[in-house]
Amino acid sequence: MAGLEGKTLERYEIRRLIGKGGMADVYEGYDLAVERTVAIKVFKREDEELLRRFIREARLMASLKHEHLVPIYDTGSGEIDGLTWYYIVMPFMEGGTLRARIRQGPLPLSEACRSLREIAAALDYIHRQGIIHRDIKSSNVLLDADGHCYLSDFGIARTTSDATQLTSTGNVLGTVEYVAPELFEGDNRANVRSDLYSLGVLLFEMVTGRLPFTAENPIAVVTMHISKPPPPPHLYAAHVSPAVEQVILKGLEKRPELRYSSASELAEAFCQAVASSSRALARGATAQQYQGWTQASTYSAGTPGTGAPQPLVLRSMGSIGTPTPPQPTSYPPPGQTNAAATVPPPLGAGYPDYGQQQHYRQYEQYGAQPGTASTRRGLFIASLALVLLLAISIPLALAFFSSPHQGTNGSPTVSSGQASGQQQTPTATPNLTATAQAQATATAEAQVQATRTAVAGATATAQAQATATAAVWQTATAGRLVYSDALTNADNPATRQANWDRSGHCLFGGDGYHVVQAVSLTTTQRICHEANYSYGNIALSVQMKILSGASGGVFIRLHPNLFSLSSGYLFEVDSQGRYRIARFDGGIEQPFADWASSPALQSGAGVANTLQIIANGSSLSFYANNVYLTTVSDNSYTDGNIGFLGTAGDNDANVVYSNLAIYALS
The missing domain is CATH 1.10.510.10 (Transferase(Phosphotransferase) domain 1)
Structure with missing residues (x-):
């Protein structure tokens, strides 16, 4: 859309950009025919489905008449520098949003x-x-x-x-x-x-x-x-x-x-x-x-x-x-x-x-203070230990105080107000031992109930998180599927069109696309990538198996060069169920944080993990096996290729990738 300012679209002079959206941008313009300032919404994407949505919006808004709906002055299309631009013309609202x-x-x-x-x-x-x-x-x-x-x-x-809906139900x-x-x-x-x-x-x-x-x-x-x-x-x-x-x-x-x-x-x-x-x-x-x-x-x-x-x-x-x-x-x-x-x-x-x-x-x-998960776990364990200590000590203390106290000579002590040697009259006292046992039982039952409540709460939270993750991922993948590839056949037309690396390190097999790297004193990592597509805002999913080696991973917004000094973002996973996110600048690694473990990741050689990424502007969100891991924010790179990683450790790396799917964010 760069360069539209100062151009004329049909009868409208485009003056300045005043708003940006995913499907269209909005300009302040001037209607040369009736001499008034207007707002011009110009479609900017090369996407037929979104264009149909844009045209549908124009027709829908034009059909509605209400004093508090934005009216539509005009709709249409025109050419600028040999390109066709679709537009909606509305009043210019001085009050903004x-x-x-x-x-x-x-x-x-x-x-x-x-x-x-x-x-x-x-x-x-x-x-x-x-x-x-x-x-x-x-x-x-x-x-x-x-x-x-x-x-x-x-x-x-x-x-x-x-x-027919714009997206599936x-x-x-x-x-x-x-x-x-x-x-x-x-x-x-x-x-x-x-x-x-x-x-x-x-x-x-x-x-x-x-x-x-x-x-x-x-x-x-x-x-x-x-x-x-x-x-x-x-x-x-x-x-x-x-x-x-x-x-x-x-x-x-x-x-x-x-x-x-x-x-x-x-x-x-x-x-x-x-x-x-x-x-x-x-x-x-x-x-x-x-x-x-x-x-x-x-x-x-x-x-x-x-x-x-x-x-x-x-x-x-x-x-x-x-x-x-x-x-x-x-x-x-x-x-x-x-x-x-x-x-x-x-x-x-x-x-x-x-x-x-x-x-x-x-x-x-x-009345809450933000704290780390480890702090909360520590407090829970300490509280549980205190409950157990009380459950043990209270019955013992009550049993002790319920027993007759012996004097230094082994004789029972005399109650005050009675002469020594006078016969004691027994008094009825409650069974303190039984009371203590009842209290201990009640405490144990309360503890069991508290544990049940905690487990139920944790289960509800996990279910809510799972529902939320599914909903977010489902929304992200509601856009157009721009590339789908099993990565099992080098002669597949889609695979050939993507132009994936093919060498002794980047091999297609019946089970997927293998990234191979031998143990070496000079390099331990190998990156294999496609060269024909550049992706910006996408949702990506791919299955990865580490057959051998230390780790594998997915590069997005990758900018490779002849010397393998790549730039872009890496989602790396090792065979121990850990992950990390890093940015590469000309081969120089800039980790966002060190390795972190996640129960969402399967560990061990030959075990499959599905890696998922939602990249939208500067926000990069990472998932594994449909479980949310983390989000980082960085605007260093806005688009680039897709690549896969293989890292050797004590043995050669052989990491296989399959079932790649990439969706454009709508």
Whole structure:
């Protein structure tokens, strides 16, 4: 798209880039025919399926007429420098995006009420037309010069009567921070209620200035949507009354049937709660009393009003480096933007420059401190040891004190108030030994129950993580399959077209593509790669077996040279069930962290592991056998070849790769 500024597309003068998306870019332009400033959304991909989606969006938006939907002035195509460009022309919105407005701070409740009513009216309108938006978020809401809201971007919308979907049933489209939890489970399709959940997330964001669920990777965010209650909004906006908070939390109910039935119903309930709170203040409630409303309200794990929520801090399985607590979502650097830009859903950690202190306040409010997994395991073991010690010592102590105390001469001691030599009158005492045994039994039973509870909790967490991983990987592979190869036949047309290395070190066999390296004093590693394709944002999956040698791995965004001084990113796995991620710069290795073990990896010679990578911009996420491992962020390389590694150790390396699949991220 470089170089379109200053060009003329049909009757439109393209002035400057104001927004970038995965499918199209948005420019500020000037309509020479009617002499007005406009926003021009220009398709930029060489992909027929995405072009059909772009044209479908143009037709859909042009067919809709509502005062709070972005209108379409014109659509069409034209040539610039011999290339055909498809475009959608819309009004230029001087107020930018709602996301940019929220970056300046949470909206006052009265402003949030007005904005919500306007967005809700547009959303209910498209629902009545049988259209599901599927991407309700703050960056898809435009503001005019007076701050009024307009819903935009129907790139992934669908009609309820569609016989053919843009993606197969079950694939999740949208931005992960806004997607309804039911869409990550089973084959549930987006509907009115899932759009309303996204609207509830947007309302939370408008009122608090942050999203309800944020974390360092999308799997954790998905898991939170599925299993974690949203945090009470008053933790981030102390002026929110219980009535307002109750409306917001109902909009974020996990079960679709418990949410509001329409967007306008949510908006009216919110505005009425805001009005009643304002009237209470007008009647003389002090600010301290107003803030005290929230202190009187407590929240349970599922339903408002019955306890305090506990934070769910998910950490990657065998993650590289020291785990960090989830970071709040923030936004790209501000610029002059028009919200007609489509912002692709983030697949990695949030931007770290927004709301850092807010995150630590979250831990303080919940009464939790971020810590490492090893620290928590140590505390659990110490607590268990203490319970066992008490279980043993209490019965012994009680038994000791229940026995008659002997004096120094071996005679029983005399109770005070009775003369020595006077006959003692026995008194009835409880059977302390039996009591102690009962207490010990109760303690043991409690311990067993606690263990059962802990196991059940761990099982639930593991199930949630597995569901989340499957959902994220399924979403990532919803794009076009750009290359699929069993790698078992050098004469396969797809294999020949990719132009894989073929030599004594890079061999095709009936079981896959072998990378062979002999033990040597000069080099221990061998890289075999394809030379004809350059990949940027992709989801990749390949099966690897280390038949012999120390390790194997996958290179992405690889830039080889004649001297084998390669550049790119390496996902390396050894035969002991360990992995690491590294960047290579001209043959110089820059590890992101040292080797880490993971139970997701199978160990031993000849054992297969499926290695999976999602590369989206600077975010690189790594998986093994459908289990999430870690995410790193680095923008040194944006595209390149695919390569495979073989590393010799005490014996020659022979690592075989098969069943390669590469998907373009949509």
